[in-house]
Amino acid sequence: MANAPTVMGYVRPDGRVGIRNHVLVMSTVICSSVVTRRIAEQVNGAVAIENPFGCGQLEPDLQVTKRTLVGMAKNPNVGAVLVVGLGCEQIQADEVADEIAKTGKPVERIVIQDVNGGTPAAIERGVTLLRRMAEETLAQRPTEVDASSLVMGVECGGSDATSGLASNPVVGYVSDKLIDLGGTVILSETPEMIGAEEILAKRAVSKEVADRIYEIVGKWVRLAASYNVDLVGTQPAPGNIAGGISTIEEKSLGAIIKGGSRTIQGVLDYAEEVKGKGLFIMDTPGYDIMSVVGMVAGGATLVIFTTGRGTPTGNPIAPVIKVTANPYTYNKMKENIDFDASTVVRGVETVEQAGERLFNLMLEVARGRQTKAELLGFREFVIHKIIPSF
């Protein structure tokens, strides 16, 4: 394609392309999370992911946690990984590290119970291992790569009426444009498809994909009904309601616009690796951080996140570009929000004009420009749970 836009990427040994080069320390279980955090604190440029689970999990739930951890580490935004285990947990450090190593990126592991000297010795050893990996990894420089290598997750949180009116249509424009250039987009938050499933199913590439869309949406409706509770108050949440959203259907119809209008190529499980180009749906909760983590574990290298009420959240390894179309929110929270789409609500810019501006900002971020969530160190992490812990 002539004049196809390029970004600055890190091409990993497995061929996947990242736009960040993080050195990651990750705990396999909550019992090794403090050691993980302290190792990361002592190595400049390192990020920590603390797994709140990892033990006391039934198999299907365990698989979700494992897939999420491995997916975060395999994400091409990560250049090297140190896995920190306790030793007696269900999710074993060796198993996780061996799986990550299949990408060809450097991986080290430590197990607290195997170290003579307890946590002080484990931290010391971890710092040494991590410092060595960081030295090599952080010396890498990105190269010019095609924008089609981008995998973009789209998210909305703290929505209000302006989300469906303007910010989600603006992000939808960017989604369509990236897909038309050969890129990949992930739309998630299945509960926020309730009432909009027919629109999505009509855009499915096949009957199988359409059936899957109805199936995942129906699953969430039945789950809420099984507790004999209405969604209102949860979906929409109190802030959504204050912002003018009355029902889940209204929220959904506004929310799905951020995925644009292209054909839906497939439906992914939570944190499942996205393979292929175009638009994909991932089955995640609407709970923002769980949703963003699921998409990043599935391979998203950047996220565009619309908000009406305003939110500071980010991700440990993927840049999160914050967008609002609420002029009051933008003025109050511009320290946290990267892009003002209120121009569309105020009628001074069209969706297409604001979409072009946002697309260019997205490219800049993919060339290394730091988002406000990155600059302020917002790195929230939580994993979707499907069965209570045992």
Add this chain to the structure above:
Amino acid sequence: MQTAQSLPDVRDATLLNPSDNVAIALRDLKAGDAVKLSIGSSTVVIRLLNDIPFGHKFAVRDIPMCGLVVKYGHVIGRAKRDIKAGEHVHVHNVESLTSVHSACKG
């Protein structure tokens, strides 16, 4: 795709789709305000019965109890009681079709 320039009367309120029976306030509106709205090719004036905060909805025509509430050209819920044109439409008088505690059948 809907664009700002194609939105009718961006100053006060907007109707996203001609089939919608609710409009969205684009600034804080007051009870008694006469809001001009384009619906398709015609223009109507709606006298507001309540204050409508920025982003909130008001009915552009009467909606009977259990009648469908339409925004974006799609059903967003049903009326929990009779709603008059100009009335604030929100959680007090509209519910999701997924509601398990509905007074309406179906």
